[in-house]
Amino acid sequence: ITIYVPRDSTALALGANEVAAAIVAEAARRGQEITLVRNGSRGMFWLEPLVEVATAAGRIGYGPVEPDDVAGLFDADFLAGGQHRLALGLVDEIPYLKKQERLTFARVGITDPLSLDDYLAHEGYQGLQKALAMQSADIVQEVLESGLRGRGGAAFPTGIKWKTVLGAQSAQKYIVCNADEGDSGTFSDRMVMEDDPFVLIEGMTIAALAVGATRGYIYVRSEYPHAIAALEQAIGTAGERNYLGENILGSGRAFHLEVRKGAGAYICGEETALLESLEGKRGVVRAKPPLPAIEGLFGKPTVINNVISLASVPIILARGAAFYKNYGMGRSLGTLPMQLAGNVKYGGLVEKAFGVTLRELLFDFGGGTxxxxxxxxxxxxxxxxxxxxESLFDTKLDYEAFAAVGGMLGHGGIVVFDDSVDMARQARYAMEFCAVESCGKCTPCRIGSTRGVEVIDKIVAGQTQQIHLQQIHLLRDLCDTMVNGSLCAMGSMTPLPVLSALDHFPEDFAGGTLDKA
Ligand code: SF4
Structure with missing residues (x-):
C-alpha cells in the first residue's frame, strides 16, 4: 500500500515530517507493510499535511493530519480508504483541484519530485525528446507560436527573447533561470522547484538546445533551502542519466546546469541586477540597452526567464503550440498559476487558463477572507x-484587461485584505519597501521613496485642510517623478500601490482633513 505525505516546505512547516514518522512507526507497530512516498504539495494549503492513500478507485485524501491523528486513521482502516473525520474522498475530485487546468503543474503533488523514473512515467522529458529531433529555429518557432509570455511579471514574449539569443553570434551563450521569487504572496516558483524540479531542468535544457547555449544557472533566493536541495539532487540525477552533461541522451549536444544561491535582496529579481549578482558583484540594476539577450551574463548572449516560463516549455514542446494556445484569451495564452495568499480562507495554488475573473478566484476558490x-x-x-x-473584481485575468483598469498580473500573486485594513498604512508600506529595497542607482527611487514615506506621514498626521491638500498634491507630484524618472520597475512602479490606495480608498487618508486652524 502506497501512502503519500508531502515534502513541500509548506507541508513541512505544518508538521509533515512528524506525520510521516508517526505513520511509519504505527504501521511497524501493527505489522502492516506500507510504501511511503514523499510527494509534492497539491497546493491546497489549508489541508496540509495532506496524507493520501493509493486505492483501486484512486488516491483518497485525509487532512489536515496531525501526528496524534495517525493511530485513529489506522483504526479507521485508512489504508483501504476507510471513513474518518479527516477523510476528503478522492483528491482529484476536490473541487478546488478539479476546477483547475493544470498544465505547468500537471505532476505537482502527484509524483515523487526526486524520482526521475516517476517523472518519466508522467510524460516527463517528452518535450526534450521532441526538441532533440528539431532544428534550433523550429524550437524557437514552436515557443513563439504558443504565445508564451514571461510569467515573472514583464509578460514579454518568451519566443522573441529566445529568437534574439539564437541570432546573436557568440561561442558562449547562457540560460539563466530567475528563481529569486520575492513578490508578496507568491510561491509558485518554489512549488515547481521543490515539487517537480525536473520540469524546470527539462525546460532549461530545451531552451539551451533552442539558442545554442551550453551552460545554465538557476538563481534561487537564499530563503528557499528546500528548493535548492531538491534542485541540486535532481540535477545530479539528470546528469547521471545523461539528461544533462556533455552528451545529452547521446545527441552530442551539451548542457551543464548549476544552482546559485541569491544574496537576499528584492532587486536581485530584476534581471540585470540578478546578472550582476551572478557575476559576483553587488546587485545593482544595469541600464538597457544592451539587452541581456545580446550582452547578458559575463557579457555573453543570455536567455533569462522566470521559473514558470521555463517550466511551461516542456508541455509546449511535448503537445505542440496549438494545444497550449488553445487555453487563454486575447494575447494572454495558456495558463497562469495564481497564488492565493493573505487574509483568504482557502489559500493555495490555482492554475487556470487566462480569462478567469478575480472574483471567481477570490470566492469560488479562495472562499472569501x-x-x-x-x-x-x-x-x-x-x-x-x-x-x-471590489468594483474591479470582475476584471478577467488577462494582461491587457488588467492593464486597462490600471492593474497588473505580475507573477500571479494575490494578497487579500479584509475591511480592517488601513490603506494609508499600506501606501506608506509601499514607499518604505522601496526605500529599503532600492538599489540606490537612481535618485527618484532612492530619495523619492524616503520623501514619500514622510509625505504620507504628514497627510495622515492631522493638518489644516489647506496643508492636507498641498501634501496630497506633493505626493502625486512625487509619484509622477518616480514613474517617469526611475531606471527600473522598482522606482517606476512603487507609485502604483500608493496612488491606487489614494484613488480607491481616499477616506483612509482623511486624517489630515481635520481643520485645526
Ligand atoms: Fe535601482 Fe530604484 Fe533606480 Fe531601479 S529604480 S535602478 S532599484 S534606484
Missing part, C-alpha cells in the same frame, strides 16, 4: 502591484 469579514482590497502582482477595490 479567513477572518470572515468582507474583502476590502486585493493586491495583485506583488508589492509593486496596485490595490484593487
Amino acid at each position: 479567513a477572518s470572515g469579514k468582507p474583502i476590502r482590497a486585493v493586491q495583485v502582482g506583488g508589492p509593486l502591484g496596485p490595490y484593487l477595490p
Whole structure:
C-alpha cells in the first residue's frame, strides 16, 4: 500500500515530517507493510499535511493530519480508504483541484519530485525528446507560436527573447533561470522547484538546445533551502542519466546546469541586477540597452526567464503550440498559476487558463477572507502591484484587461485584505519597501521613496485642510517623478500601490482633513 505525505516546505512547516514518522512507526507497530512516498504539495494549503492513500478507485485524501491523528486513521482502516473525520474522498475530485487546468503543474503533488523514473512515467522529458529531433529555429518557432509570455511579471514574449539569443553570434551563450521569487504572496516558483524540479531542468535544457547555449544557472533566493536541495539532487540525477552533461541522451549536444544561491535582496529579481549578482558583484540594476539577450551574463548572449516560463516549455514542446494556445484569451495564452495568499480562507495554488475573473478566484476558490469579514482590497502582482477595490473584481485575468483598469498580473500573486485594513498604512508600506529595497542607482527611487514615506506621514498626521491638500498634491507630484524618472520597475512602479490606495480608498487618508486652524 502506497501512502503519500508531502515534502513541500509548506507541508513541512505544518508538521509533515512528524506525520510521516508517526505513520511509519504505527504501521511497524501493527505489522502492516506500507510504501511511503514523499510527494509534492497539491497546493491546497489549508489541508496540509495532506496524507493520501493509493486505492483501486484512486488516491483518497485525509487532512489536515496531525501526528496524534495517525493511530485513529489506522483504526479507521485508512489504508483501504476507510471513513474518518479527516477523510476528503478522492483528491482529484476536490473541487478546488478539479476546477483547475493544470498544465505547468500537471505532476505537482502527484509524483515523487526526486524520482526521475516517476517523472518519466508522467510524460516527463517528452518535450526534450521532441526538441532533440528539431532544428534550433523550429524550437524557437514552436515557443513563439504558443504565445508564451514571461510569467515573472514583464509578460514579454518568451519566443522573441529566445529568437534574439539564437541570432546573436557568440561561442558562449547562457540560460539563466530567475528563481529569486520575492513578490508578496507568491510561491509558485518554489512549488515547481521543490515539487517537480525536473520540469524546470527539462525546460532549461530545451531552451539551451533552442539558442545554442551550453551552460545554465538557476538563481534561487537564499530563503528557499528546500528548493535548492531538491534542485541540486535532481540535477545530479539528470546528469547521471545523461539528461544533462556533455552528451545529452547521446545527441552530442551539451548542457551543464548549476544552482546559485541569491544574496537576499528584492532587486536581485530584476534581471540585470540578478546578472550582476551572478557575476559576483553587488546587485545593482544595469541600464538597457544592451539587452541581456545580446550582452547578458559575463557579457555573453543570455536567455533569462522566470521559473514558470521555463517550466511551461516542456508541455509546449511535448503537445505542440496549438494545444497550449488553445487555453487563454486575447494575447494572454495558456495558463497562469495564481497564488492565493493573505487574509483568504482557502489559500493555495490555482492554475487556470487566462480569462478567469478575480472574483471567481477570490470566492469560488479562495472562499472569501479567513477572518470572515468582507474583502476590502486585493493586491495583485506583488508589492509593486496596485490595490484593487471590489468594483474591479470582475476584471478577467488577462494582461491587457488588467492593464486597462490600471492593474497588473505580475507573477500571479494575490494578497487579500479584509475591511480592517488601513490603506494609508499600506501606501506608506509601499514607499518604505522601496526605500529599503532600492538599489540606490537612481535618485527618484532612492530619495523619492524616503520623501514619500514622510509625505504620507504628514497627510495622515492631522493638518489644516489647506496643508492636507498641498501634501496630497506633493505626493502625486512625487509619484509622477518616480514613474517617469526611475531606471527600473522598482522606482517606476512603487507609485502604483500608493496612488491606487489614494484613488480607491481616499477616506483612509482623511486624517489630515481635520481643520485645526
Ligand atoms: Fe535601482 Fe530604484 Fe533606480 Fe531601479 S529604480 S535602478 S532599484 S534606484
